[in-house]
Amino acid sequence: MSGTYTVPTGRPEAARGEKRSASAIVAAIAELGGESGFAVKAPRRVEGRVEAAALHGFAAALRMRVGFEHLSAISCVDWLADGEFELVYHFWSYRDNCLVSAHVRIPRDTATMATLTDLWQPASFFERDIHEMFGVEFLGNEDLEKYILTDWKGPPPMRKDFVSRDFAHDHFTYKNYEPSWDEMIDGGYYSGGQNGGQA
Amino acid sequence: MSDIVTINDGKAIMPGANAPENREYNMFIGPNHPGIEGNFALKLSIEGDIIQKAKTEAGFLHRGFEKLMEERLFIQNIAIVCRICVPDPDPNEENYARAIEAIGGIEVPRRAQFIRVLVLELSRIASHLFTFGGHAGTIGLYTMPNWSISDRDRVLDLFEELTGGRVYHIFNMPGGVRRDLPDGFKNRVRDVMDYVESRLSEYDDLFFNNKILLNRAVGTGILPVDKAIAWGATGPNLRAAGFAHDVRKDDPYEVYEELEFDVPTAADSDAYSRLIVRRREIAESIRIVRQVLDKIPEGPVWNKQPNPLKWRVPAGDAYVRTESSKGEYAYYMVSDGGVRPYRVHVRGASVTHGVHILENMLAGARIEDASQIMFSLDACPPEVDR
Structure with a gap:
């Protein structure tokens, strides 16, 4: 594991200094160029869309110039009707005490995304999890092996078109957990018949 | 190639045996092992007594909560979210309720906010006491688990009286909490807090100043602050490296802003520092609980919501964070305006320090410290598996 990535050590210059407000962070993001859709959503919450x-x-x-050092999580949402996956990257700034959520939409049928493991090692778990549960391919992440569902052969189970009830009906035989005692007695279950007489 | 396999010194061993060219061999700890927190496995490559490489194996506790939640009504999920983390279930209930409240714009009465803080802090105390027992067990100090886990039972008695459940409480409802404090409950909480506080100095004598612990834990499993930040450590593991980040202070929720408490830190960032930070956090939690009991206002504990079987949460999303006993615990919830959550992503606190931080820290450690390092990080496998 540790040999796969270059783990950035040392804190970026931008992560030190005075605390800024959420609206100042929106302005700082706008200065990065290209990303103007960010806005304050709630106290200490900023969100926007990124291509x-x-x-x-x-x-x-965001990490090196605005000072967001902590990748809190990467979430994935399956918008089946739109034919898209939405990846939501949650970044936290220790300096400003503010969360930036960057929403990214990718097509569902060719679900690929660049990895963030070169910037944040914690991305490795989230990307591996999303790959396993939704089938999104993260280019550049070399450790996308199955983790939680090691023996799973079916489709990625968190996709909306995977219906667990249908899967269970198709793959498992029905077992009656409320048997009729009359039938069991008449059928010789307790009389030393085929099941060895468990009386 | 001859079928007589040799190891490096050229000495023949069992014919046909499949020995590697070097002296490395694999060792498995878990998934059922007293030195592992929960059902989790470590696959270690070892040379001599030194771990060369470590891989975690998860999935033994996967119950598919995120998928389950999408198929159940909002109110039904309250009963299952607490089961995601066994030793510290309440941050799950807190996050779940707070995510719905954030999306739906639901207000929580002040009295309920104080009760939520009370429950969260009691849960933190119970969880830390549990960890002390586990950590002591990994280095052969078997009196401490008996003490701390039986003291934890006193906290569970309080939970039983307040919520009806000892381990899982199913107590936070969107809009408040399920029940008000029973008569005389405040006094019983004070008694238990006095008792736990009096026990801390006894734990010092038995455990924290114990020579065996000092010899084994000081200087073991060092996680320096730059690596702790880069690898995404949170909670006591980050604070033991000297970085005072606490979600209760930095991203406050409920009434934490009105309560006085310190964020304990340590400088050495070894297994012992992490233990000491948790021990001091218990004292801070006791301080918070006492303030809650003094300051809690009168009033309702739940803002009545429409028929819970027909709850519709407006379309929207929210990312909520809670400081659990293990670190940053977050939920990302998406609602499409229906009666069921469209998506709930559970970001357990242990997904960093229970997986890649643990793997990185085990490389270079001695075999006998593997369990201790895992317990010193307080990794909770059910949070990873969900």
């Missing part, structure tokens, strides 16, 4: 191709550059700038 899939621009995400890696945006994240690197």
